[in-house]
Amino acid sequence: MAFSVPKAPGFAQMMKQGSKNYQGLEEAVYRNIGACQELAKTTRSAFGPHGMNKMVINHIEKLFVTNDAATILKELEVQHPAAKMIVIASQMCEQEVGDGTNFVLIFAGAMLGLAEELLRMGLSVPEISEGFEAACDKAIELLPDLVCNTVSDLRSVETVTKALKTSIASKQYGNEDFLAGLIAEACVGILPSNRIQFSVDSIRVSKLLGAGVQSSKLVNGMLFLRECESDLKTVKDAKVAVYTCPFDMLNTETKGTVLIKNAKELLNFSTGEEDLLSAQVKAIVDTGVNVVVSGGKVSDLALHFANQHKLMVVRLNSKWDLRRLCKTINATALPRMTAPTPEEMGHCSVVRQDEIGDRNVVIFEHLAKEDSRINTLALRASTENILDDLERAVDDGVNNFKVLTRDQRQVPGAGACEIELAKQIAKFGESCPGLEQYSIKKFAQALEAVPRALAENAGLNPTEVVSKLYAAHQEENGANKGVDIETGDVIDAAEDGILDQYLTKHWAIRLATNAVVTVLSVDQIIMAKAAGGPKPPKQSGDWDKDDDE
Known part of the structure; x- marks a missing residue:
């Protein structure tokens, strides 16, 4: 009588042999949280003006040296399903407001790390999710009260330059004044009478190798x-x-x-x-x-x-x-x-052939700025990688201008907005009676990840910086207090012109929370075995020939 090997009991007996199944907190939830935290850790060190560059070599062996989170994620081609959810959330933020991708990753990673602590304490996933969603709604409700500046005139180059400077500083620290002025001039020059109709595609970029960043110029x-x-x-x-x-x-x-x-x-x-x-x-x-x-x-x-x-x-x-x-x-x-x-x-007005560096270029130029419908930024730099990074900085600047055409409000940067939200949400958590208050407080703690990342990347002590900021925010009129990444001192972000777009913060907080709740709600991972069938032939093989021929 032949022996028959019984199939594994439970879920496995329904599936094809070789399929995998992970379920429960240990196997599914913690595994997903770990993958998302690793992803957030990768881009965390690239955050802020002192963010480090990543050297990414993609599948066709093209080299990217950049601290732009959107580019890093795009070229990494993340495969883990849970980590992919966080990536999609950051991509949605990029599509909606053209910026804030790294903020979404850092904030989502911090929330998931703290959610793991709550799970180990014994809280259930629905309690944590409800708390996070309540805290997110509260943050969105509080955000308009933190607005410290409204861009009054979108046709003033000087006003727009100040509004764009912060977002460009995070990509090109040291060149932000020059680049912000150049981008502001380009955007203001072609702003339609109905500002909502402004198109990002109306600002073109030409990359010319040689000279330095300061040699870049605008062509109408x-x-x-x-x-x-x-x-x-x-x-x-x-x-x-x-x-x-x-x-x-x-x-x-x-x-x-x-x-x-x-x-x-x-x-x-x-x-x-x-x-x-x-x-x-x-x-x-x-x-x-x-x-x-x-x-x-x-x-x-x-x-x-x-x-x-x-x-x-x-x-x-x-x-x-x-x-x-x-x-x-x-x-x-x-x-x-x-x-x-x-x-x-x-x-x-003029069509001419010119020489920039060692390249011949043809320029179609309007001498009267109001006649131009498309402006071109001729970017100069010493290497291809710097030129690519400059192009990304310009793209961020133009997208920020596009955001300003929809909503002119700005909130304080340098970690001030996050600490003020954290302070007020923690206070809100105290007033909540149920178990959700623990996750609301953890949401407030997760917001600290932004000033901590800024301080870490600038070589400062993050714990000391966060405690200084909390102390400053307890004072009267302290809502705009942020960190000076050069000295570690507390500064007034609104007075120093360090400003973030209101819409960017709004969408980043909402999208990060939605992604985290989705990741936490997964309790089982099922990987079906790949279907059988003939394998494709080798490079020099032939379908009609057997292997021994």
Whole structure:
């Protein structure tokens, strides 16, 4: 009689052999909390102006050296399901307000660590979740009372510069004054009459290797890393025709065959083609056009006639570049090389070829700032990695301006907002009668993670800094007191111009709490065994051949 091996009892007997099942606090909840805390620990040291850079090499071996949490998470490709929930929460914050990703990670990691302590004390998951949600609602309710500044005039470069400085300092500490001024000028210059219609895509970035960050400049229009095809390199008061087709002879609708019997007929045929192309170029010039932009190749013959008629020719390979240029100069892209009507023509103050560093660039510039619909920041730096980091700082600055067009309120930075919320939420926890008060107090304690991270990364004693801040916040009018990361002293964040956007804080607190509650509500992890079936052949293999052939 053959022996039969019985299947494992319980849940495992329902599943395919090889599947895994984790359940309960020890196996599922603590395991998830541990993964999320490890993720938060990774980006915590990159937080604030003194945040350390991470060197990330992605799956195609591209190197990133950055302290931008959004980029780090994107390139890490986190696989753990619970950690992925925290990543999604930070990505939602990035989509909603364009900033605050690291805040979400640090705050969520701190909340989960403290939730684990409560679970070990004997509290149930629903009690902890209810407490966190009540504390989150209280924080959102208290946040408007902490507003210390409202950006009064979004068309004032000086006012906008002050509002953007803090977010840029966390990415480019030391260059924040210069970069904030540059970004503010670019954003204010193209702000529509209805400010809600401001588009982040209207600020373009061109990265030019060489020189230093302070050599970066603003172009009221568009800058392309190309050179002119024609001999003419500068045109003032330009009238521009934009074509998506090549700058060459128009192809006939149908194929044709020409029978040529002698050399004279061949000469007449090629002369006829030349005359036709010359007539096409002349028809374009007669409309007043003095700059042609082509989306395809530029033939030598067409270029010859363009030079003859003093016509500037620029070639752009990207259809996106063509579309943005049309928006900048208010032109219509034409699919065939025909003479444009006055409505289809674009207008620009100057089109010129310039040299920046060792790169030739073509600039379509509006001398009157109000005429420009798209502005370009020409960024300069000594290495590609610094240029990439500068681009991320610009992206954060532009997104912060976009947030200001929706809500002009600002709260104090430098950890002041978090400590004031922690103080008031802890007080609120004392007044709650149920077991939820423990998780409400832990929520308040989790908010301390932000000033602690700032202090740690600046080489200060975090416990000493937090105790100083609490003492300062007990005083009258102490709600704006934050930490000076250079000296460790307590400063007035509002007076020193260290300000965070109200909407960023609002969404970061809400999204972090939602992610934490979702992670805590998981009590079982089931990993089904992968389905069977033929494995794919090796690189040099063949489906039809056996291994022994």
